Amino acid sequence: MSIQQQTEPIAVALIGNPNTGKSTLFNALSGVRQRTGNYPGVTVEKKHGTFRIDDKAIELIDLPGSYSLAPRSPDEMVAVDVLLGRLPAERKPQAVLVILDAGNLERNLYILSQVLELRLPTIVALNMIDAAAEKGVTVDVELLSQRLGVPVIPTRANQGEGVQDLRKALANIEHQAPPEYPSPFPPAFREEVAGLQGQLVSRNVSAPRYLVERLLLDTSGYLECELKLGGEDFHQLIEEARKRLKESGAPVPAVEAMSRYGWVRETLRGVVERKPVPPPLSDRIDRVMTHPIFGTIFFALLMMLVFTTVFSDYVAGVPMGWIEAGFEWLGELVGSNLAEGPFRSLLVDGVIAGVGGVLVFLPQICILFFFIAILEDCGYMARAAYLMDRLFSNIGLSGKSFIPLLSSFACAIPGVMATRVIENRRDRLVTMLIAPLMSCSARIPVYVVMIAAFVPPYSFAGGLINSHALTFAGMYLVGIVAAVIVAFVLKKTILRGATPPFVLELPSYKWPSMSTVGLRVAEKGWSFIRRAGTLIFASSVLVWAAAYYPHNEAIVAPELERLAAVETELEQATDEEKIAALEEELAALDHRISGALLRDSYLGRAGRWIEPVVRPLGWDWRIGCATLASFPAREVIIGTLGVIFDMGDEEEAESLPLREKLQAATWDDTDKPLFNLPVALSVMVFFALCAQCAATLAVIKRETNSWRWPIFTFVYMTTLAYVGAFAIYRIAAFLTETPIVSV
Amino acid sequence: MIPLDMLPIGQTAEIADVLGDLNDVKRLAEMGMRCGAVVQVVQQGSPCIVRVNGCSLCFRECAHLQVFVQPVATVA
Numbered sequence: 001m002s003i004q005q006q007t008e009p010i011a012v013a014l015i016g017n018p019n020t021g022k023s024t025l026f027n028a029l030s031g032v033r034q035r036t037g038n039y040p041g042v043t044v045e046k047k048h049g050t051f052r053i054d055d056k057a058i059e060l061i062d063l064p065g066s067y068s069l070a071p072r073s074p075d076e077m078v079a080v081d082v083l084l085g086r087l088p089a090e091r092k093p094q095a096v097l098v099i100l101d102a103g104n105l106e107r108n109l110y111i112l113s114q115v116l117e118l119r120l121p122t123i124v125a126l127n128m129i130d131a132a133a134e135k136g137v138t139v140d141v142e143l144l145s146q147r148l149g150v151p152v153i154p155t156r157a158n159q160g161e162g163v164q165d166l167r168k169a170l171a172n173i174e175h176q177a178p179p180e181y182p183s184p185f186p187p188a189f190r191e192e193v194a195g196l197q198g199q200l201v202s203r204n205v206s207a208p209r210y211l212v213e214r215l216l217l218d219t220s221g222y223l224e225c226e227l228k229l230g231g232e233d234f235h236q237l238i239e240e241a242r243k244r245l246k247e248s249g250a251p252v253p254a255v256e257a258m259s260r261y262g263w264v265r266e267t268l269r270g271v272v273e274r275k276p277v278p279p280p281l282s283d284r285i286d287r288v289m290t291h292p293i294f295g296t297i298f299f300a301l302l303m304m305l306v307f308t309t310v311f312s313d314y315v316a317g318v319p320m321g322w323i324e325a326g327f328e329w330l331g332e333l334v335g336s337n338l339a340e341g342p343f344r345s346l347l348v349d350g351v352i353a354g355v356g357g358v359l360v361f362l363p364q365i366c367i368l369f370f371f372i373a374i375l376e377d378c379g380y381m382a383r384a385a386y387l388m389d390r391l392f393s394n395i396g397l398s399g400k401s402f403i404p405l406l407s408s409f410a411c412a413i414p415g416v417m418a419t420r421v422i423e424n425r426r427d428r429l430v431t432m433l434i435a436p437l438m439s440c441s442a443r444i445p446v447y448v449v450m451i452a453a454f455v456p457p458y459s460f461a462g463g464l465i466n467s468h469a470l471t472f473a474g475m476y477l478v479g480i481v482a483a484v485i486v487a488f489v490l491k492k493t494i495l496r497g498a499t500p501p502f503v504l505e506l507p508s509y510k511w512p513s514m515s516t517v518g519l520r521v522a523e524k525g526w527s528f529i530r531r532a533g534t535l536i537f538a539s540s541v542l543v544w545a546a547a548y549y550p551h552n553e554a555i556v557a558p559e560l561e562r563l564a565a566v567e568t569e570l571e572q573a574t575d576e577e578k579i580a581a582l583e584e585e586l587a588a589l590d591h592r593i594s595g596a597l598l599r600d601s602y603l604g605r606a607g608r609w610i611e612p613v614v615r616p617l618g619w620d621w622r623i624g625c626a627t628l629a630s631f632p633a634r635e636v637i638i639g640t641l642g643v644i645f646d647m648g649d650e651e652e653a654e655s656l657p658l659r660e661k662l663q664a665a666t667w668d669d670t671d672k673p674l675f676n677l678p679v680a681l682s683v684m685v686f687f688a689l690c691a692q693c694a695a696t697l698a699v700i701k702r703e704t705n706s707w708r709w710p711i712f713t714f715v716y717m718t719t720l721a722y723v724g725a726f727a728i729y730r731i732a733a734f735l736t737e738t739p740i741v742s743v
Numbered sequence: 744m745i746p747l748d749m750l751p752i753g754q755t756a757e758i759a760d761v762l763g764d765l766n767d768v769k770r771l772a773e774m775g776m777r778c779g780a781v782v783q784v785v786q787q788g789s790p791c792i793v794r795v796n797g798c799s800l801c802f803r804e805c806a807h808l809q810v811f812v813q814p815v816a817t818v819a
Contacts, residue, residue: 067773072766104798107775136795220766253765257772282799283785290786290801386801389790393803399790425768501767501808502790503774506799 009050009057011091012170013083015115016099017108018065019379019507021127024516025099025104025157026062029167044112053171061093064420067107069114070214070256072222074705075420082646084208084237095121095173097166102139102154105133105272109264112148116181117210121173124152125166130159136277144271149179158513184263185213188248188256192216192241199237200412205229216241217253218422248501268523282379282508289383292390299387302380306371307409310364319363327356342551346544354540355533358635361441366525368410368441372403373520377512382504389502395484396491398422398502401431405483408438409476412696414524416703424500432703433713434483436696439476439688443636446687447475451640453659454680471684478688543629546603555600556593563589603629603640617722618679618729618741620667627686634692672741678732682725690721747802747810748791750784756812757781763808771810774800782812 016022030049063079071077078087085092100108115122126141128729145152151169155162183190194371197212207215207229215223216238224235242252273529289295309315331352338344381403389399400422408415415435419711422428451468458467491497493561553560566589570582598604607625614624630637641662691697697710704710733740744759757778761768771777775795786792790803804810 067770070769070773101798104775104796106796107773107798110773137797196764253769254772255771257769257777261772261777283794286785286792286799290792293786336796386792389801389803441817498807499805500807501763501771502801503771503776504801505774506792506801508799 005077009059010095010170010174011061011093012095012097012173013061013063013093013095014099015063015069015079015083015111016065017067017101017111018106019505020065020099020101020108022062022065022099022155024513025125025127025155025166027164027513027516027519027645028157028160028163030060035116051167053167053722055165056171058167058170060097061090066111067672068111070217071226071421072218072220073425074226077223077226080211080214084210092099093120093743095123095170095176097123097125097170099125099127100130102126102129103135103137105139105144106261106264106266109267110260113181113260113263114186114210116148116150116179117176117183117213119181121176121178122150122403123166123169123173123176124148124150125157125162126152127157128156129154130156131510134277135280136275138273138275140271140273143518144267147267147271150402151176158510184259185255186250186259188245189216189250189259192245193488195303196237196241197346199234200230203230203234204670217256219253222648280508283504286383286506289380290386295383295387299384302375306368307336309371310367310410310441312326316363316367318696320360323356323360323362327352327359331356332424342548343546350464350541350544351537354544354636355537357445357638358442358633359529361444361635362528364444364526366521368407369414369521369524370517372407373517374512376403377510377516379507379509382506385504386506393499393502395488395520396497396499397427397430398500400502400504401427404431404435408435408440411440411442411528412438412693413470413699414527416696416699419703424497426491426495426497427500428708429704430487430495433490433709434487436691436693436717437479437486437689439479440693442633442693443475443687445638447472447684449641449659449662450680450684453662454675454677456677475684475688478685478724482689482724486664486716486720531612540636542632543603543640545631547598547601547640548602549602552600553597556596559589559593561597563593614620616729617682618733619682620674622665623674623679623683627683627692630687632693632694634687634690667741676738677736678729681732682729685728686721686725688721689717689724744811744813746804747782747784747788747793747812748787748804750782750787750791750793750814751810752784752787754784754814755781756814758810759813760811761809762811767808771808776800776802776810780817 014022026047026049026215030051039514049059049060049062051060061082063082064075066079068077069076069080069081069083081087083093083096084088096118098112098115100112112124124145126139126144128137132139141153141154143153153162153166153169155166157163166354183195193209193213193216196216197207197209200207200212207227211223211227215229216229218224224238230237245255261301289298331348335344335348336354338347372381375384384406385399385402387399388402392399392401401419403421404415404418407418412435415438416432419428419431419435422431451471455467455471460466563586564588566582570579570586573579573582585675600609602623604621606628607621608623611621614621614627619627626637626640629640662675663673666672667674691714697714700710700713701707730740732738745760747756747758748754758776758778761771761776761778775798776782776793780795784791785794785799786801790801792799792801794800803812
């Protein structure tokens with residue numbers, strides 16, 4: 001044995017049906033020693049966990065939950081490629097751990113029969129034995145192990161039972177021989193596979209027997225296209241083999257289900273005993289939860305609770321305040337310890353303000369994911385998808401689109417990634433393209449500033465409803481309505497296709513595991529922090545540079561001279577009244593200088609260049625400039641507005657001076673107010689509909705493996721935002737009888 | 744033989760035929776909805792909720808995927 005073999009951990013792949021407690025078992029086995037990532041070029045999340053037992057290190061590779069090892073998409077292909085050691089980015093697993101739901105062995109053994117064909121040392125975790133007992137199901141574990149020829153360890157992952165036994169079994173897996181497994185397929189099928197494999201060998205192509213079987217069984221043509229084995233005429237050979245199989249009574253692909261379920265029936269004979277029991281509690285709960293009226297009312301109340309908590313001043317507001325204060329303190333600390341100049345400006349105005357402006361939303365993201373993780377872990381999310389299917393099928397989607405869209409209210413990035421639960425390619429694409437229309441938390445500061453400054457406060461229903469809350473909710477509604485219309489149009493035009501079949505497993509209700517929820521929230525929170533530390537950091541630096549350079553001080557020479565004079569006067573002044581007046585003048589000069597420099601900066605010049613384009617929306621160059629700056633990430637808008645309106649860029653969303661300054665702003669060289677209700681609505685609608693998030697577009701590119709869809713998303717959303725902002729500006733101006741400014 | 748979505752609540756039936764695209768039919772079989780499997784309706788409508796081999800599945804019939812069942816017994 002080489003030194004490398006001795007030190008490298010034993011790689012074990014985890015596989016099983018969805019809802020078998022696979023994630024809970026993975027977490028129980030590996031604890032916090034986990035890392036996630038993505039396989040290069042494909043969308044599947046890569047999850048690794050490690051643990052040590054008896055001086056041996058075991059590395060667990062968590063594969064996506066699946067009912068079968070029959071690849072029909074890039075995501076499903078990854079599981080097969082990992083198990084066959086065909087991925088350069090991943091070590092070939094030395095063993096497989098298959099997790100089975102003890103209460104539904106018939107279906108769960110289907111995927112096990114596929115795994116056994118791979119001839120890798122295998123261990124079975126027979127999970128949820130307690131839930132099976134409640135269903136009246138008892139399993140003869142010893143007999144099952146004998147029939148399968150592999151160790152079977154009973155577990156209750158949520159209670160930690162059996163986990164240590166499983167660890168011990170995994171520690172000895174190196175010495176375990178691959179299972180003896182006779183193929184369940186009829187002789188005719190095996191002969192055809194052998195024939196095809198022989199053909200490949202004669203063409204100097206090597207492919208494992210399992211892949212050749214799958215090539216024959218995959219009538220969708222996905223694998224043929226993916227593997228490109230055997231040259232042009234190989235397809236013809238596959239077709240001929242299928243024809244012969246059909247004639248011999250083993251039609252493809254039905255022969256697989258027939259053969260495997262035949263093997264399952266034989267394996268389970270005498271292993272599983274079922275006793276009649278009353279309908280499970282889950283069924284009784286479902287009578288309410290999935291009821292068309294009561295279920296929908298419960299769903300609406302639940303969503304209200306989730307959103308109220310996410311946007312509550314008392315729950316999310318408190319930690320948000322701490323983060324804000326922390327970055328303010330850091331900015332002041334760095335600012336006061338560095339000499340004035342580009343480096344200080346870069347650190348304070350670019351890095352600290354930019355990254356801090358994003359991290360402030362971390363509590364909201366964590367709270368939303370806390371709810372999502374609880375709802376998923378207790379089994380409710382599938383019921384929500386069931387309820388939503390009635391609504392979504394009207395626009396050509398299925399209920400499976402609901403979960404990604406809900407995630408998008410926190411941030412579109414995890415939302416786009418969550419579309420992986422949708423198997424239908426067209427549906428997945430439509431959901432991905434409308435996900436950025438859900439109002440994510442980055443839009444909140446824009447809504448808060450505009451509503452507080454320009455929406456008149458009215459109360460209705462005895463103070464229960466007010467115009468500010470209504471406008472806020474209205475902005476969310478704008479995104480939702482636009483998403484429904486876009487989805488409908490896409491499904492009727494470029495992504496035309498029939499509403500796909502909707503089949504979804506509803507897992508039994510259970511108490512959520514707090515460790516699973518905690519790990520999930522930590523994982524999502526950390527990925528958000530990473531994003532803030534990389535993309536937002538980079539875009540903040542770029543925006544700062546565009547707003548700082550060329551920094552031609554010659555254009556503010558008179559102001560700079562006066563500034564120096566006032567500073568000298570201030571040093572010599574003794575009269576308190578004079579000191580106050582000089583300080584006020586100093587501040588005004590500072591603001592005037594930074595404003596003039598900004599107008600002359602590359603960002604300011606770009607703003608003036610785009611002014612004719614934004615004028616129909618009721619905006620001047622400064623609003624256009626701030627909007628332009630926020631295209632990489634909409635979070636930077638507040639800092640940019642602060643700089644532009646001569647305030648310095650440290651203004652926070654709810655700070656009074658920024659609000660007052662915006663209220664006092666006028667069109668250049670006139671006394672006509674720049675902002676009013678129609679302009680504020682126009683800005684908000686633009687932000688509600690526009691694709692101002694480079695990270696989301698990058699994720700769409702990664703998920704679709706094409707530039708076409710992020711470009712399409714950017715173009716359609718920007719057009720929609722422009723048209724929406726123009727329409728709301730004109731309509732609001734007409735209704736409020738506000739004159740449309742043409743300066 | 745009746746379409747699955749016409750099966751009343753509590754009624755047990757055996758899946759007699761699954762019609763549709765071969766790959767969709769196979770996907771259903773992998774999830775347990777195959778000819779010969781015994782189903783019971785938990786919630787009617789479209790989608791309906793059925794119990795197959797001790798697990799609940801929700802399923803919406805559509806033009807290109809239909810499940811036909813043969814009622815075998817009525818449970819009160």
